[in-house]
Amino acid sequence: MTAPTAEPHAPVTPAPRVSPPQPPNRLKAWATRAPLLPALVFLIAVTQLPFVATLVISLFDWNSLDPDDRHFTGLSNYRRAAEDEALRESVLTTAVLTASVVLATVVLGLLLALLLDREFRGRGVVRTLLIAPFLIVPVAAALLWKHVLYNPDYGLFNGALTWVAARFGDDSPPQPDWVSEMPLLAVEASLIWQWTPFMMLILLAGLQSRPTDMIEAARIDGAGNWQIFRYLTLPHLRRYLELGVLLGSVHIVQNFDAVFTITAGGLDTANLPYTIYQTFYQAHEYGQASAAGVLVVIGSIIIATFALRVVSSLFTEEASRS
């Protein structure tokens, strides 16, 4: 399975200096580029060849449990993938999961960043503590949520409910079965917890690069806190928000650990990576999984191009206004 990631592009060669007309300028340019070529070839080999392999495999009917019956089938895998109801549903699940998690993390991250932007004692400690969830291995975080927090028998959530209820003299508090009752929300909550620090870091960086003189000027002109936030901070933060949304989306679209661990893909929480994993590892349909993977990459590229175009148009707007 290949997945779209922000890839570093091939190193840019410095433009040859313009000097009085010298005939074979091209040769010189190539002489400059030549030492970089091995790196470029290597980059193409490690990033693009696996994808080409995936493309080739996707044209074969190949079930690993039936290795003697491997044959070329053309585009039939793509047709089956398009007809596959599970895959269609998982597209929707992925969209909902990604959008809600990114939105929630941006809002929470912004709030936390605004709080951390103030001077107070112990700020360094608080910041470190807030970043901690992001440093936990995703699978471990998912396990923690599943067993330590959500478990209906010994989970912290139901334990807390029991404890609170006991304070009010109620000895049979509600003990909801978190994952069964709200499976997608359960997955989302664990992801939000894990990704909020990431958004917070990006936005905090944005906040700390604000020009202070402008804010002081605004204060002298009698602007209130809300006005400063609305007319100075937010426009300044825009590019940081966009960066956060873009990076966050790329990562959360690919999230596998939380779905795999918390719900095992049951209860309508199977997202695209999980569905493809299932096709590959449990159905052993290598061809079909590859075809689905290719479709996902194509879809992601279309959406990413569209999103980047929107973002870059915003940048130009910004530039023309300033």
Added chain:
Amino acid sequence: MSIHTRRGARALVAAASAGALVAACTACEGYVGAGGSSLFGGDAINVLMVNNPQMVELQKLTKRHFTKDTGIKVNFTVLPENDVRDKISQDFSNQAGQYDVATISNFEVPFFSEHGWLRDLGPYLAKDPAFDQQDILAPVRQSLTADDGKVYAEPFYGESSFLMYRKDVLAERGLTMPAEPTWQQVADIAAKTDGARPGMKGICLRGLPGWGELTAPLTTVVNTFGGTWFTKDWKARLTSPEFVEATQFYVDLVREHGQAGAAQSGYAECLYNMSQGKSAMWYDATAAAGTLEEAKSPVKGKIGYVKAPVNKTSDSGWLYTWAWGMQKASKKSDDAWKFISWASSKEYEALVGRESGWANVPAGKRASTYARPEYRAAASAFADVTHRSIAATKPRDPGVQPRPAAGIQFVGVPEFTDLGTRVSQEISAAIAGRQSVRAALRASQKMAERVGEEYQD
């Protein structure tokens, strides 16, 4: 540290994105980094196994005994059941040779051997008379022998399924458990024992998606209600009245009197519930009894065991065995056999008996186990009923109608791993109350039809 310059800010962003990439990549490695390569010297073999308690015990004893006696190092990779299967299929089908030995089961043996992924163990058995192949229980032995008559795996333990119940709780409520209960009787007892103690539910039944989790007990219920996944000529029958009735019964029972969090509980969760006194009954693998009766178990001695509940058939227990298969591509087959013959031997059973109590012996595979006085004393509660249950299994004829493939709690074709898992996801959603049983089975029928069509000639 506070950051005031733009450059510092950029560095922060860069650090955050780099962190994100690292975090994302730990995910890609999380499932790969476990296989020991042969970098650790030539005398190590790699074993991939499921994380059941008996295997964890084996892992502890291997170093102290097997490696000490033979000098052969064993690198274990231990994973939960669903994952271990995926990884085994992956490694064996590519003949990657990363693992010399893996825990496979009577489900995989027929088609793994047909594809030539397993080493025929016959020659090793011939050279190793002390192993005593004839001592292995007949249904287990036959289920690990392929159609070509060769033995491809040796059992570590065998199991059927039966009903476990809290004798003390039933007695308090004035209930008696019949020696051969019907499912209806079990449902009645579940209703009457529900809430017998604070936090105690009437019964624990698996609801976690997975063809080796929820699908296994559910299929035995389907068999005894007169249903089947496929007819003899591969017509899918998931919406037949019998299949619907059985599934509805199972889902209703676990929703009304089953454990909390049923849609996410599998074998391990139910084992926890039973041993912590959160369930009055549990229908599951006979292998669970060893864990429930071990010395430090809080419910030791409080549990009674009876044959799997039935409806229209006389028996409904499943047959399953975790067994050691050797990958054909293994370069250390002699060492691998030494490990297999040690782990499946009578001596190993005796070793476990001495080290951690006879109740923990990986049983259900050798007739001699049930003749040992030490074992009979320790496992008196469940030894005979386990032995009877395993001996009564008929993998080729588990229901009321002829079947197209062998298997009691599964249909013995490679496609079943995916089909069984996807169907169990639908049923698990019904257990969680997100859809009706009928809707779940309608969706499942479509998937089953696709598999059936591939086999219809």
